[in-house]
Amino acid sequence: MPSATARPRKYIHAVRETLAEEMEADADVVVIGIDVAAGSVYGATKGLAERFGPERVMDTPIAEAGVVGAAVGAAMAGLRPVVEVMYMDFISVCLDPIVNQAAKLRYMTGGGVRIPLVIRTQTGGGRSSGAQHSQSLEGMLAHVPGLKVFLPSDPRDVADLLRAAIRDDGPVVFVENRRLYNSPTPDGPWETLPPGRARIVAPGDDVTVIAWGRMVGDALAACQDERLAGVGVEVIDLRTLVPLDLETLLASVRRTGRALVVHEAVEGFGPGAEIAMRLTEELLYEIEGPIRRLGALQAPIPYSPPLEEAVLPGPASIAGAVRALLDD
Amino acid sequence: MPSATARPRKYIHAVRETLAEEMEADADVVVIGIDVAAGSVYGATKGLAERFGPERVMDTPIAEAGVVGAAVGAAMAGLRPVVEVMYMDFISVCLDPIVNQAAKLRYMTGGGVRIPLVIRTQTGGGRSSGAQHSQSLEGMLAHVPGLKVFLPSDPRDVADLLRAAIRDDGPVVFVENRRLYNSPTPDGPWETLPPGRARIVAPGDDVTVIAWGRMVGDALAACQDERLAGVGVEVIDLRTLVPLDLETLLASVRRTGRALVVHEAVEGFGPGAEIAMRLTEELLYEIEGPIRRLGALQAPIPYSPPLEEAVLPGPASIAGAVRALLDD
Amino acid sequence: MIATELDTLAGDLRAMARIRAFEERVARYFREGQIPGFVHVSIGQEAIAAGVCGVLTEDDKITTTHRGHGHCLAKGADAGAMMAELFGRATGTCRGRGGSMHIADPRIGILGANGIVAAGLPLAVGAGLAALRQGTGAVAVAFAGEGTVHSGAFHEAIALAVLWRAPVIFVIENNRFSEFTDSDALWRGAPLIERAKAYGLTSAERIDGNDVIAVRASAAAAAAACRAGEGPVLIEAMTYRIHGHYEGDAVGYRDAEEFAAAQQRDPLLRSAATLEAADRAGDAQAALDDAATEMDAAVAFGLDAPYPDPATVLEDIYA
Amino acid sequence: MIATELDTLAGDLRAMARIRAFEERVARYFREGQIPGFVHVSIGQEAIAAGVCGVLTEDDKITTTHRGHGHCLAKGADAGAMMAELFGRATGTCRGRGGSMHIADPRIGILGANGIVAAGLPLAVGAGLAALRQGTGAVAVAFAGEGTVHSGAFHEAIALAVLWRAPVIFVIENNRFSEFTDSDALWRGAPLIERAKAYGLTSAERIDGNDVIAVRASAAAAAAACRAGEGPVLIEAMTYRIHGHYEGDAVGYRDAEEFAAAQQRDPLLRSAATLEAADRAGDAQAALDDAATEMDAAVAFGLDAPYPDPATVLEDIYA
Ligand SMILES: Cc1ncc(C[n+]2csc(CCOP(=O)(O)OP(=O)(O)O)c2C)c(N)n1
Numbered sequence A, B: 001m002p003s004a005t006a007r008p009r010k011y012i013h014a015v016r017e018t019l020a021e022e023m024e025a026d027a028d029v030v031v032i033g034i035d036v037a038a039g040s041v042y043g044a045t046k047g048l049a050e051r052f053g054p055e056r057v058m059d060t061p062i063a064e065a066g067v068v069g070a071a072v073g074a075a076m077a078g079l080r081p082v083v084e085v086m087y088m089d090f091i092s093v094c095l096d097p098i099v100n101q102a103a104k105l106r107y108m109t110g111g112g113v114r115i116p117l118v119i120r121t122q123t124g125g126g127r128s129s130g131a132q133h134s135q136s137l138e139g140m141l142a143h144v145p146g147l148k149v150f151l152p153s154d155p156r157d158v159a160d161l162l163r164a165a166i167r168d169d170g171p172v173v174f175v176e177n178r179r180l181y182n183s184p185t186p187d188g189p190w191e192t193l194p195p196g197r198a199r200i201v202a203p204g205d206d207v208t209v210i211a212w213g214r215m216v217g218d219a220l221a222a223c224q225d226e227r228l229a230g231v232g233v234e235v236i237d238l239r240t241l242v243p244l245d246l247e248t249l250l251a252s253v254r255r256t257g258r259a260l261v262v263h264e265a266v267e268g269f270g271p272g273a274e275i276a277m278r279l280t281e282e283l284l285y286e287i288e289g290p291i292r293r294l295g296a297l298q299a300p301i302p303y304s305p306p307l308e309e310a311v312l313p314g315p316a317s318i319a320g321a322v323r324a325l326l327d328d
Numbered sequence C, D: 001m002i003a004t005e006l007d008t009l010a011g012d013l014r015a016m017a018r019i020r021a022f023e024e025r026v027a028r029y030f031r032e033g034q035i036p037g038f039v040h041v042s043i044g045q046e047a048i049a050a051g052v053c054g055v056l057t058e059d060d061k062i063t064t065t066h067r068g069h070g071h072c073l074a075k076g077a078d079a080g081a082m083m084a085e086l087f088g089r090a091t092g093t094c095r096g097r098g099g100s101m102h103i104a105d106p107r108i109g110i111l112g113a114n115g116i117v118a119a120g121l122p123l124a125v126g127a128g129l130a131a132l133r134q135g136t137g138a139v140a141v142a143f144a145g146e147g148t149v150h151s152g153a154f155h156e157a158i159a160l161a162v163l164w165r166a167p168v169i170f171v172i173e174n175n176r177f178s179e180f181t182d183s184d185a186l187w188r189g190a191p192l193i194e195r196a197k198a199y200g201l202t203s204a205e206r207i208d209g210n211d212v213i214a215v216r217a218s219a220a221a222a223a224a225a226c227r228a229g230e231g232p233v234l235i236e237a238m239t240y241r242i243h244g245h246y247e248g249d250a251v252g253y254r255d256a257e258e259f260a261a262a263q264q265r266d267p268l269l270r271s272a273a274t275l276e277a278a279d280r281a282g283d284a285q286a287a288l289d290d291a292a293t294e295m296d297a298a299v300a301f302g303l304d305a306p307y308p309d310p311a312t313v314l315e316d317i318y319a
């Protein structure tokens, strides 16, 4: 539960308010990125510059490799930078400081250094943003030892996980979903879970659907599909890809016997393969059919709405895939 | 079989001679990279500058993003560049032109352009090259629609696949393994296979081991391990990750009932997960135990030899993993 | 001005008017929700596209940015096909795969807009290299915003172009803003053209990017130098972004007085005034009228066009 | 020269001699197969490490390259622990995880050597930024080879350092070669220091990197400027790579005459000669002797040290 302020109303407020709280609590927390003083393109950092000044909310030129590299160096030297990479697709221009520096330098120095760095970025297909502004590349990052990868779907988790990321002494990639920015904080209790703990967002005994980010909501929506009438679908929000909460997943699938992993990322060589495989390895003799994945088709994300819809998973295709599992 | 010249003696000669042959055959083929005129660090391009001149064998500054980007543009405009990224780890500094440009521009232009580009790079752990010069990152690339990924283990395949890559009208990442550069061309027939066709390098009926690059040799060596005495191990050299020859793999595993995917890449969220999962999906009711993966441990590659040995797969750990499969 | 110069100016005004009319319709149909995604228009910057592309042939290549409609139109892309692309239709220049930010027509040398800032610069260097190696005499133009100049790709592209002596014209459109930021606030040191000269570019000049006559002259000299093997060169064209960063941007950061002054420097008004002063007001009016007619037709073509068939979605990924 | 200057020079010679003795042993033990991987030694370039690190405190940070042993030694890293690291031992500065190319000791401000060319530059900018924000008065030094200057990371690092006015000293060691390439062959345009000034660096000077007195003076001025809030600055230190790119490089590309001339400019000989001329030959000899003794002990320490326990291989990945 947020420590000081009121409950954030929306996903994007959770980002903003948690940043503010952590900046308030620790003078070493600085926010760095393109146009962060103006709030960046979705307004996630709005108001911070006015409150904390340009020395702690630092606009940068379009030079992401240098910026992220500098953030790594600043983290090694005692700051706790929260650096924004505006679209996840742009990790392509700053992968080295993420993968070869932030992720590895603690190990390479034999534990000699802490790198308390958060790389905030956002993704979210389905709005015709085109092939270079729509990718979900979390699988690439999860593959790199040394990086943690958080992907909240819910404003409460945004707050809790962003706080945990900022307080983590190692690098965390924090992936927001722009299509969730306006989603409201649900009523009900605020159950804080640590990174590495998945959340069962809908209980069910017949089949497990594992998702994160925007796909959690789509999975919940899929439960309303008439093809799944009467089916007990357990929907699990993974929340963090690294660390991975295999325990919760195993317990669920052990009970349901069937599972689908859903993600916006391209299916082939995607993150779902690891999850599905880990479950299969453990539960081969207990499952009632192959654990399956549903990700984006093997294509760059097209611009035209009907094409993009054909490429990305959504409630209908999730429901279809769950139905197919049950009929397997 | 190489078209004009004699059979290359070694893996590295196959690179060099195929480049020379293709440059001879097509004036649009140019070689670009750091120190390529001097042969680069392992000598793969040695002699080409003398033969084809500096206009076709172009040394570059250390500016990989610019160089690969320029190669993409040159390919769009009619050349067939073969650009070298000296170590696979360095794709981190030039991922954008690979992932957001080369891989996507054909699609994004509605098929309006061809991008006949080869990105040659090399990997190969086990020689204390350290965390930033030892990574096998093929999984990241295979996840990107639009890229083909070739990883020959054998001088004959180097020649055949490099030729195919150069003649391909789309981008291909061609991953050599530096620890194989000195490996000799085996005697015996030269069976040319196209990309997308795996090769059975040792037949067997009890268990299938799927590998590529240096791991193919390690898998063969594992067969000699006393723990596998009398076991019919079928070793398959995958040769290309994209396109993926699922058919050959399925046929083998259908027969053996057991399979292990081995790679130098880190196991978690690695390329083996996709392969193992695809096989499992198809063969769930036919396999005699979970299909397993053996990759590098979830760590940056350490420098010290005993540590590095602990992290990377090798004949002993492969044999152990195969044994465990059989005992499952 | 002599008659042929006036003819040229009238032609350039036609090109500018086409861009203006196109962009105005883009803004409108975006606002009305008929164009999906996001769009960045080039209103106020038309003279650069018109003047530079005016000296190019179909063999020459261009790369551009998220704000690339004008460059594509001026380079010869069909307005109807472009509009269809923005509407996401099957008959669009990219068959609906690209959209505004990725609009392209490689068949006529338009290697495309690019969603990654600065990514087009190395592509243009490569295209220039290809022209050099194949001896075609073609040049490559990289259009980029002034926000690009801090990026590594800008630096590497220029270093390579200079090293290879590639026939590349770097056209930096300095429209004051990089998203919501005053670009001058991010700038330190000598003016860009001084930096460019330090890289060893043959020539680097800062010009008034709202004066199409100046743009054309600078581009013609640049292209001639490149074709003569004396490239690469850089042009910093000073202009002003009249709309927001993208349509929908409330531009709260913009200085009202500065904006008003910038509007006075409108490149179309300016060219029209020159024509009028030379008694060729009719040419000016015809340029505007014809552009309106053409772009209305383009919109109609686009809106009438069918959406792509989802069954084709996996085409053209591999060659 | 006055006595205190001679004392300083004697001290710098000690630092240089330590580096030389260390590197000679690295080359030997690598040749003998006792050091795995590959190693890049800095023989001939010692004056830069000694002169620059001579003006730094333990709070100051440095980042360096694949050729970083000298910088680490001069910044205060323990030679025995470094040697143990190169031998891959548990008592190495990085517990055997790093090796030659990644040698580091963050506890004393050595943020590390780096295997990715130019990656250390942004890291240093960040360290400088941290010093600025935390008001520690510390400076950050980025050591880099002249091969670095074409890379995007160089450009972006300098742009950011200038924008943030970060207390960063960019020390570009121009040792003639970038791997097997004559770096001049890749250079076009104005000299580096002119380019650097165009970026808006407060100062940029080219110095004789084999003259430790000049290096120290330049570095002292640079550090003072940075501590006074006037940074960042750049120093291009001209030197010559006496060994190959890595040990084992046959250096077929090297001009014999040029090499012979470069050897005459040996920074150690030069400093020793100055001391001898001032009747302090004893200091010079002691520097060499003590260095040999220290480094023999370092080798012995390294060779005696245990290998890391493979059971610890998964430690220190996550904080
Ligand atoms: C690598 C990268 N970083 C950030 C962005 C987001 N972005 C898109 S346009 C833009 C500003 C570009 O400014 P400028 O180059 O001046 O072009 P203008 O928009 O003024 O035409 C930014 C930051 C991007 N597309 N790519």
Ligand SMILES: Cc1ncc(C[n+]2csc(CCOP(=O)(O)OP(=O)(O)O)c2C)c(N)n1
Pocket (backbone or CB within 6 Å): B034, B062, B064, B086, B090, B093, D065, D066, D067, D115, D116, D117, D144, D145, D146, D147, D148, D175, D177, D178, D179, D183, D241, D245
């Ligand atoms: C990004 C990247 N590209 C290429 C290399 C391979 N490489 C290692 S050192 C080097 C040359 C560096 O030259 P310079 O900067 O002059 O340093 P020097 O070796 O002379 O000290 C190259 C190309 C690398 N390590 N990283």
Ligand SMILES: [Mg+2]
Pocket (backbone or CB within 6 Å): C145, C146, C147, C173, C174, C175, C176, C177, C178, C179, C183
């Ligand atoms: Mg701009």
Ligand SMILES: [Mg+2]
Pocket (backbone or CB within 6 Å): D145, D146, D147, D173, D174, D175, D176, D177, D178, D179, D183
């Ligand atoms: Mg050098």
